[in-house]
Amino acid sequence: MSFQGGRLALRAVVFDYGLVLTGPPDPAALEAILRLTGLDPRRLDALYWKDRRAYDEGSLTGLAFWRQLAGDAGLRLTAAQLDDLNDWDARMWTTGNPPMLRWQRELKARGLKTAILSNMGDNVHARMVREFPWLADFDALVWSYRLGVAKPDPAIYRYALDELRVQAGETFFLDDRQANVEAAQALGMKAHLFTTPGRLREDLIARGLDRELPLPG
16 A cells, blocks of 8 residues: 555546447447337436436346336237347447547556446346456456345445455545446545546546546547
8 A cells, every 4th residue: 555645646547438448328228118108208218217227236137127118008019029228228339439448448557446337237238248358457356236235325335445455545436427426435546437538537637636647548
């Protein structure tokens, strides 16, 4: 353990997955889901997020999530249609964000540990494993559905810290949701509300963290 200016030096960076390590949801996948359900975008959005936390916590499988959504919407869908929705849902969240993946490699080259801490359901995760060999480049992978707990519950952050064997004050956390960032800060982690690599770069410089972390390109 080392100190810089009376505080713990950073030893690890923890990434959210969706909209941090990945880009926006795949529009072709979203269009396919709208076509299969026949719902308008606003109605789909409301139903989609209604039970998403239960999916992320592992209380629902991907198929059970889509059966629940179809029931809530009053839709009569075949087993094949539910399978298709489950598949398109996974595809929707497997886009890439190359600048952030390059930054993760730069962090590793500097000797920092890296992890993914994500609210994630089973079927999306299964597709990620098939599509993204770069998952193996992280020191820890923490998926909410496997633990039965999701952000912003402090327990899942503590689990990630234990997996990395670092303290909260030695850790920088990125997420696209303010509640998740605030939960990390409450535990003593340095945290950033992620929007773009450029804004991340500006924030690191403004906070003096560019002395400890490489800057994203």
